[in-house]
Amino acid sequence: MARATPPSHPPEELPRILWWRWRRNPLRRRTDLAQAWVAVGLLLAVLVGIPAAMFLVGDASYRHHRESARHQAATRYDTTAVLVHDAPRHPEPGSDEAKEALYPVTVRFTDAQGHVRTAKADVEPALSRGSTVRVWVDTEGRITGPPLTPEQVRDRTMACAVLAGLAVPALGAGAYGCVVRGLARHNLARWDTAWADTAPRWTASR
Secondary structure (H helix, E strand, O other): OOOOOOOOOOHHHHHHHHOHHHOOOOOOOHHHHHHHHHHHHHHHHHHHHHHHHHHHHHHHHHHHHHHHHHHHHHHEEEEEEEEOOOOOOOOOOOOHHHHHOOEEEEEEEEOOOOOEEEEEEEEOOOOOOOOEEEEEEEOOOOEEOOOOOHHHHHHHHHHHHHHHHHHHHHHHHHHHHHHHHHHHHHHHHHHHHHHHHHHHHHHHHO
16 A cells, blocks of 8 residues: 655745744734744844853953963972872883873972872872972962963863853753744643633534
């Protein structure tokens, strides 16, 4: 038995189908036209909001990370630390993983005030006790990371700007979905009211 194929719409009918909410017809409701206008408004808001959000968030992020880099550069310094015990050996010496691996090991160093301190630092595998490594220390005498570089500031700024740009259409889609659900509830409420008025007359006529 041959399967029936649904009728296809001619190409010239597609614009009429896509834009049916804008055309006057007996079946169009006020909520249909309102939904169309909301879609247009949100689309324009998204198109304007994406570059604006990227610029504003990117500028704020750049200022924040640039100031963080300046503060870190002023409050951190690198010094020499000595391993208190041997670092663990990597299970695959000479492998690419071994070249990238770091292990936390207790080290001893002297802070800016001349106090001898011990702390954990990430070091390369297989270093023996007494080996020296360079570590970054803050003004409180704690081991920390190096200050942010200009490249890191740039990368973090770009990441924040891109996330802000992606958030705008997501917010627009969420707002449109809320509006559509609200209009659908409104339509259902009107249908219930109309049916409550019509049902008694329709059942009585039977």
